[in-house]
Amino acid sequence: MIYTVTTTNDIETVKQELESKAKEIGFGVLNSYEFKHILESKGFPIDKDITVFELCNPSGAQQALTYSSEISVYLPCRISVYEENGMTTLSTIGLEEIVSQFNKDAKFTAFMNLLFINLKKVMHSWSH
Secondary structure, eight states, X not given: OEEEEEESSOHHHHHHHHHHHXXXXXXXXXXXXXXXXXXXXXXXXXXSOOEEEEEEOHHHHHHHHHHOGGGGGGOSEEEEEEEETTEEEEEEEOHHHHHHTSOOOHHHHHHHHHHHHHHHHHHGGGOO
C-alpha cells in the first residue's frame, strides 16, 4: 500500500522545507535522490521532477531492528515528492500494512504504528 497526500504548495517549497519539518517530529533526512537529474546524467531523461527523501528516526530504527532484522529492508523511511495533476504529491510505503506481516507482539506493532503516525505528520505539514 502507498500512502499519499497532496498540497497546493509548490514542489520547491516542499523540498526545501522537508528537512526542517521532519526534524520537528524527530526524523532526520539521511539523503535525497533527485531522479530527474540522476537519470538525465545517465542518458535516460524523464520529464517529472521526482525527489525521494530518506528519513530516519534513530530511536525508532533501533527498536524496529531490535525486534526484527528483516524490517531493515524497509528502512530508512522514504518520502517521495513529485507533481501530479497540478498538485505537489508526497508518497510513502504504508508501514501499517508492512508491520502486520511481522509476527511480533502488540508493543512492537503499537510502536511501529506510532512511528508511521509521525511520518504522516511530516507529510501533512503543508496541509492547512
